[in-house]
Amino acid sequence: MSSAVPHRPRKAGLNIIVVGTGPVGIRAARMLKGQNPSHHLLVFGEEPVSPYNRVQLSLYLSGEVPRDALDIMPVRSAEPDPEIFETHYGRKITHIDRKARTVTDDTGQHFSYDKLIIATGSRARLPDIPGNSLRNTFTFRTLDDTEALLQRKRASRSVYIIGSGPLGIEAALGMKTRDNRVYLQARNYLLDAALDQRAQEVLSDSLQTAGIQVVSNDNTRAVLGHDKVIGVELESGRIIECDTVVFCTGVAANTVLAQSSGLEVGTGILVNDVMQTSDPHIYAVGECSEHRGRTYGVVAPGFEQVSSMITHMSGQHMPYTGSSANIQLKFGSQSSGLIGNVRNVNSDTYTYTNRLKGIYRKLFLEDQALTGYIHIGSWSELPLLQQAQASGTKLKLKQLQQFEESGFLWETEKPLHIKDQPDDYIVCLCENVTRGTLSKAMEGGNRTMDTLCSATKAGVTCGSCKPLLAEMLDAPAPNLVMRHYKSIYWYSVIAIVLMLATVFFRPIGIGESTQLSWQLEKLWFDNFWKQVSGYTLLFLSLLAGGLGIRKRWKKLNFGHLDDWRYVHSIIGVLALVVLMIHTGLRLGHNLNFVLMMVFLAATLTGSLVGVFMARNHHWTDLKLRRHRAWWSRVHYTLLWMLPALLSYHILAVYFF
Incomplete structure (x- = not known):
């Protein structure tokens, strides 16, 4: 057995070993080195790759960030860097000799320490069901897991995700492509047990909009197949065919x-309030530790634990008292989360729900002070909410009544743009990056998302602050995939084709019996059938206006907005077909010509909006978004002109 390898002694410094190269372990090593450059640190990681940000693996899986964006180690340069420490990747620590204060790696080499920090994180838990080790079953925890899923994503036609917490939802969204089916099994709830039934419904709608099929209250009994996955059997006896299963349990x-x-x-590893284990020379931080009976499955509490630990190592005392288990879901441009104390059953609560718009908001208050909030969907007041919670501001009863009616607390106060926030406003909670720090970095030339994140560390942990960074950079965030996007796209294309046919095809004349039967000809020229087609067209036009009414009448909260868009597009195509029958492809004269042009222009602009809406998760350029908004306004204006023109047309037919 080889002898222990001592660290190089440094004046007033300690020999410190960190076991674990995740975000928490690297944070500990950086802070220790920054606090006292004379410390000599060795960092060991079991995985054979440089440290990476596990929190952003879901963004890597979905294609929102490249591989190099996951790296959390600084790029080495010729200049000395006080944060640089000695790293050993692919070296697993297999034994700790507490008496000799040495550790042994998997090559048999020994290393001595004054202080040892265990930051080994956590591992994926597999449910004990038949077939859980078949080929094409995966977990989603490490970079290797993610690389395997990316490879499988390209070939898979049907994916079944078991587990509906934050990781399961992100895995489902990350595995979704235009051509595959993704199922998400929700054992008891989606995201978190703190979400009530209304919140569950809104979140389920959003997932379905993104193309995810939610399987509720029907757990998996077995994964089916001989050597590879062919499906899953549920407890109800239902069998779902799939070729890939991902465990996020x-x-x-x-x-x-x-x-x-x-x-x-x-x-976990039992620790006290300064993160010491039962051996005072050994600390444990992050997901592997257990403090006051609690373990945490997210990164942010680990960062707070590191601060308490390092303060104790420096001879001071800043006890760790626990963390809020905040959940922030990365969902395209949507910012959903559970922030603060949202599990206190004695809190006063106020709720606003608009299922049609995919919005759910809930406030938790104690003695009128905001202590936590839940939101599903974007919310422009989030910066103000964050300030109110941090400062303990008491909310007025009038504000709370307004919130329950409109979903906003500060309706008369336009929420400040992120650039208008004070310098000390914290934009990135994970890395404690302020708006002032971001502004200085941008003044230094960091004007892209990648360079701004690299320079400030904002957005590199969980990524939930990236919409705010995009606002700082005046850059768009990616859109969500719209429900029924394929059907809406093709109905819009069909409508454009029919509109062009109406304009450019030769009108049908009387007596063209060589081309048309007499019975079919009656559709164009018989007075009775002209009335039938005319009133049908009027009825369809009124139905088409239903979408606008539903979008603007807040008290009507029936169905998802994308479902209304889908029905609207079908009605538009049917109305065009009836229009062609009613007019015989004739454009008319005088005011009838104006009516025809308005109808066709409304069809064209509506179809263009449909194409933009169906493809908007690809077209994120700001100019394209402005085009879509302009076409929408023109479409609405033309639609509201139709009732007056149609009324005149009917009067003219009957009375003139």
Whole structure:
């Protein structure tokens, strides 16, 4: 057995070993080195790749960030960097000799320490069901998992996600393509148990809009197949055919190393308020630790634990008292989350729901002070909410009444743009990056998302602040995939073709019996059938206006807005067909010609809007968005002109 390799002694510094190269382990090493450059640090990581940001793996899976955006180690340069420390990748620590204060890696080499920090994180937990190890079953936890899923994503036609927490939802969205089916099994709830039934419904609608089929209250009994996945069998007996299964069924703290060395272990490695284990020379931080009976499956609490630990190492005392288990869901341009204390059953709550628009908002208050909030869908007041929660501002009863009616607390106060926030306003909660820091970085030439994130570390952990960074950069965020987008796209194309046919095809004349039968000819020229087609056209035009009414009448909250758009596009095509029958492709004269042009122009602009809406998750350029908004306004104007013109047309037919 080889002898222990001592660290190079440094004046007033310690020999410190960090086990774990995740975000929390790297944060600990950086902060220790920054606090005292004389510390000599060794960082060991079991994975054979440089440290990466596990929190953004879902963005990598969905294609929103490239591989190099995951890296969390600084690029080495010729200039000395006080944050640089000695790293060993692909080296697993297998044993801790607490008496000798040494660790042993999987090559048999020994390393001595003054202080040891365990930041081994957690591992994916697999449910005990038949078929859980078949080919094309996956977990979603590491970079290797993600690379395997990316490879499988290109070939898979049907994906079944087991687990509907934040990771399961992000996996479902990340695996969705235009050509595959993705199922998401919700055992008891979507996202978190703190969401009530209305919130669950709104979130389910949003997922269905993105093309995800939610399977509720019907758990998986077995994964089917001999050597590879061919489907899943549910407890109800239902069988769903699929060729890929992804398990997102929770995590378990990595405690094997600590347990084998005799440290006290429960669900995680037991620690006190300064993150010391049962051995005062060994600390545990992040998802592998258990503090006051709680473990955390997200990164932010680990960062807070690191601060308490390093303060203690420096001879001061800043006890860790626990963290809020904030959840922020990365959902395209939508910003959904559970922030603050949203699990106190004694809190006063106020709720606003608009299922048609895919919006759910809930406030939690104690003695009129905001203590937490839940939101599904974008909310322009989030910066103000964050300030109110942080400062303990008490909300007025009038504000709360207004919130329940409109979903806004500060309707008369336009929420400040991110650029108008004070310098000390925190934009990135994970890295504590302020608006002032971002502004200085932008003044220094960092004018793209990648360079701004690299320079400030904002957005590199969970990525939920990137919509705010996009506002800082005046850059658009990607849109969500619209429900029924394929059908709406093709109905819009068909409408354009029919409109062009109406304009450019030769009008049908009387007596063209060589081309048309007499019975068919009656549709164009018989007075009775002209009335039938005319009133049918009027009825369809009124139905088409239903979408505008539903969008503007807030009290009507029936169905999803995308469903109304889908029906609207079908009505538009039917109305065009009836118009062709009613007019015989004749454009008319005088005011009838004006009516015909307005109708066709409304069809054209509406079809263009339909194409933009169906493709808007690809067309994120600001100019294209402005075009879509302009066509929408023109379309609405033309539609509201139709009732007056149609009324005149009917009067003219009967009375003149």
